[in-house]
Amino acid sequence: MFERFHQYAAPLHFHRLSRKLSPWLFGLSAVLFVAGLVGGLVLAPADYQQGESFRIIYVHVPSAWLSMFCYMVMASAGAAGLIWKVKMGDIMARASAPLGASFTFLALATGSLWGKPMWGTWWVWDARLTSELILLFLYLGYIALQSAIEDRRAAARAGAVLAIVGVVNIPIIHYSVEWWSTLHQGATVTKFDKPSIDVSMLIPLLLMALAFQVFFFAALLVRARCEILEFEQHTAWVRDYLRGGRKV
Amino acid sequence: MSALAAAASVLHRDLRRGRRRLGDLAQPLVFFTVVVFVFPIAIGPNAEVLRSLLPAILWVSALLALVLTLPEVFAADYADGSLELLVLSPHPLPLLVLAKAIAQWTTGVLPLIAMSALLGGVLGLDFNTWVAVELGLLLGTPVLCLVGCLASALAVGVRGGPLLLALITLPLYIPVLIFGTSAARNASLALPVDAEMLFLAGLSVLALTLTPFGIAAALRARLA
Numbered sequence: 001m002f003e004r005f006h007q008y009a010a011p012l013h014f015h016r017l018s019r020k021l022s023p024w025l026f027g028l029s030a031v032l033f034v035a036g037l038v039g040g041l042v043l044a045p046a047d048y049q050q051g052e053s054f055r056i057i058y059v060h061v062p063s064a065w066l067s068m069f070c071y072m073v074m075a076s077a078g079a080a081g082l083i084w085k086v087k088m089g090d091i092m093a094r095a096s097a098p099l100g101a102s103f104t105f106l107a108l109a110t111g112s113l114w115g116k117p118m119w120g121t122w123w124v125w126d127a128r129l130t131s132e133l134i135l136l137f138l139y140l141g142y143i144a145l146q147s148a149i150e151d152r153r154a155a156a157r158a159g160a161v162l163a164i165v166g167v168v169n170i171p172i173i174h175y176s177v178e179w180w181s182t183l184h185q186g187a188t189v190t191k192f193d194k195p196s197i198d199v200s201m202l203i204p205l206l207l208m209a210l211a212f213q214v215f216f217f218a219a220l221l222v223r224a225r226c227e228i229l230e231f232e233q234h235t236a237w238v239r240d241y242l243r244g245g246r247k248v
Numbered sequence: 249m250s251a252l253a254a255a256a257s258v259l260h261r262d263l264r265r266g267r268r269r270l271g272d273l274a275q276p277l278v279f280f281t282v283v284v285f286v287f288p289i290a291i292g293p294n295a296e297v298l299r300s301l302l303p304a305i306l307w308v309s310a311l312l313a314l315v316l317t318l319p320e321v322f323a324a325d326y327a328d329g330s331l332e333l334l335v336l337s338p339h340p341l342p343l344l345v346l347a348k349a350i351a352q353w354t355t356g357v358l359p360l361i362a363m364s365a366l367l368g369g370v371l372g373l374d375f376n377t378w379v380a381v382e383l384g385l386l387l388g389t390p391v392l393c394l395v396g397c398l399a400s401a402l403a404v405g406v407r408g409g410p411l412l413l414a415l416i417t418l419p420l421y422i423p424v425l426i427f428g429t430s431a432a433r434n435a436s437l438a439l440p441v442d443a444e445m446l447f448l449a450g451l452s453v454l455a456l457t458l459t460p461f462g463i464a465a466a467l468r469a470r471l472a
Contacts, residue, residue: 082469137419144415148408157469158402162416165398165462169420172451176423180430 011228012237014088018221025218032211039204047201056114058204062212064107067135070100070216074142075167078160088224090156091231093163094146095223099216101139108132127178134173138166152231254339259347265324266355272320273355277363280313284367295372302373303381303432306364310385311421314392317356318413321348321400322467331404335471342460345397345467349460353393361385380435384428387448391424392417394459401466424451 040058047054074096081089112122142162149155232238266273287305288298325331334344368378399416431444
């Protein structure tokens with residue numbers, strides 16, 4: 001069993017596995033999305049305080065969760081590539097960065113769309129918002145470094161080091177920002193106490209979180225497939241595959 | 249040659265090279281001064297507003313000037329091949345790069361702090377705030393310099409230069425900026441600044457112990 005697992009560390013086998021798996025994952029995430037959206041937008045009752053606009057949490061919260069999850073995926077895949085020289089680690093780290101940046105952006109954008117009617121402003125210097133924004137910058141720095149280095153292997157190694165540095169820094173950044181914003185303007189920040197959420201609202205949220213998660217893995221597999229083809233463009237199987245000659 | 253002697257000779261060599269390129273060392277200082285004087289022009293000549301913003305202006309300008317010097321840390325050594333010799337040497341690489349980082353701090357950052365002390369005094373910071381800004385810079389810039397050297401090692405021999413390095417490093421600099429400027433703010437209100445200074449010193453110790461290994465790993469990753 002372990003050997004089977006091991007062989008997917010090789011790009012060729014991973015490519016085959018990804019082609020088999022990703023349609024199923026996309027299908028599953030579509031089903032979950034429909035269930036979560038119907039549950040969240042239709043079935044769940046409106047919030048007693050925020051009315052209908054609370055429903056944005058069904059997009060906002062899952063993307064915020066995934067924005068952090070992606071960074072962990074990116075850093076651990078990068079570390080695996082750096083330490084054990086697993087080629088798929090390099091590929092996965094590179095493939096997950098743009099996804100993580102997109103989720104972070106989505107979390108920020110939906111947050112500020114919600115903030116306008118609720119807090120009366122697009123942006124407040126709240127600790128969470130600021131840390132999320134810094135997370136977006138960390139992603140952008142990683143992507144910029146990756147695209148600045150021509151050689152894929154070298155780019156992956158450098159990116160892995162940067163991602164690990166980011167992981168060490170994220171708690172420091174998080175707590176310093178929290179300390180800064182509470183020191184700075186604690187009273188003006190609308191730090192709404194998270195109300196213990198009702199089950200009818202919670203179930204769609206969990207469904208949406210699951211849908212986002214599955215979607216992330218499906219998209220990651222597709223991106224990884226493109227990365228594999230670029231990483232391995234000089235190998236015989238990629239040439240055959242691109243010519244359509246051999247079924248891989 | 250022992251490892252410490254090797255590190256000392258790296259430090260000595262970089263310091264001597266700094267002394268021989270005084271013109272290059274002056275450029276960040278001039279840049280720093282110009283940026284500090286550009287802010288008042290944008291903000292307007294209101295002395296009260298300017299005095300309250302001056303610590304932040306000094307910090308941000310120092311940060312930018314420091315980032316601009318980062319591409320130079322390993323560039324010359326990379327160009328003439330001595331960086332590869334450093335990586336291939338039998339001595340522990342983290343120690344050698346720590347020596348390089350110390351040299352970079354001494355030649356690149358210490359003059360900036362001296363200049364900020366001068367400008368802060370000339371532009372009328374009160375004594376408490378002035379001390380908080382300068383002490384904060386002294387305690388905080390080692391972190392900035394070490395993390396910057398790490399980014400510089402990652403981007404060695406890469407197109408993109410200071411823009412890329414600014415993009416990588418500035419998010420990582422935010423904790424130091426927060427502690428440094430809030431210390432200055434506290435000092436201007438005659439509040440104690442011990443907590444911020446201890447945080448900055450703690451971050452410096454953390455950076456001194458961890459980043460040399462990161463810099464070494466980054467150089468190995470880039471040159472392997």
